Amino acid sequence: xxxxxxxxxxxxxxxxxxxxxxxxxxxxxxxxxxxxxxxxxxxxxxxxxxxxxxxxxxxxxxxxxxxxxxxxxxxxxxxxxxxxxxxxxxxxxxxxxxxxxxxxxxxxxxxxxxxxxxxxxxxxxxxxxxxxxxxxx
Numbered sequence: 001x002x003x004x005x006x007x008x009x010x011x012x013x014x015x016x017x018x019x020x021x022x023x024x025x026x027x028x029x030x031x032x033x034x035x036x037x038x039x040x041x042x043x044x045x046x047x048x049x050x051x052x053x054x055x056x057x058x059x060x061x062x063x064x065x066x067x068x069x070x071x072x073x074x075x076x077x078x079x080x081x082x083x084x085x086x087x088x089x090x091x092x093x094x095x096x097x098x099x100x101x102x103x104x105x106x107x108x109x110x111x112x113x114x115x116x117x118x119x120x121x122x123x124x125x126x127x128x129x130x131x132x133x134x135x136x137x
Contacts, residue, residue, distance in 0.1 A: 007124045012085040012098060016040065016066060018124035019083075023131070032135045038069045063103025065111075065118065067127070073134050076117040081130065082108065084122045098122065 003018035022028060023035040042055075043064045065080040072078060084098025100108070100120055108118040117134065121127040 003124055003128075007086075010086060012083050015086060015122075015124040015127070016083045019067070019127045019131075022124070022128055034071045034135075035069075035131070037071060038067065038131075040067055041065060063101060063107045065104070065107060069131065069134070071135075074117070075115075076134075077115045079117045079119070079130070079134050080108075080111050081127055082118070082120040083127065084120060086122050 001021075003022040006014045006018040006021060008014070020038070020040070023038050029035060041064055043060050043062070043066070065082045067081040067083065069079040069081070082100060082104055084100070087098075104120075108120070111118040119127075119130050121130060
């Protein structure tokens with residue numbers, strides 16, 4: 001299985017899983033070992049009422065980005081990525097793209113004000129390219 005195989009689902013989850021698979025590849029980790037600290041923040045998804053209440057009590061908040069990379073580069077303290085469901089394309093014309101919520105936009109603005117880089121990405125390729133740029137020379 002490759003990262004590209006995971007993107008074939010057309011889901012946000014598939015694209016996010018592809019990004020983490022890519023970041024775990026031997027040749028990628030050899031080039032950028034700091035990617036071992038890339039992590040997901042489980043703020044989304046469908047949960048039962050009791051699970052939601054427990055997670056909220058534990059600090060889960062609406063609007064927080066999906067992915068955090070706590071590595072300072074290019075004058076930023078770190079990078080946050082908000083993944084969204086890929087948009088309309090010729091293969092799957094009925095898919096509606098994901099949209100940033102008002103809370104996600106506000107969190108992104110806050111991050112930038114605090115010296116972090118924030119990006120919203122609709123595909124694995126876009127998220128990977130963001131990380132490659134961020135880690136580049």
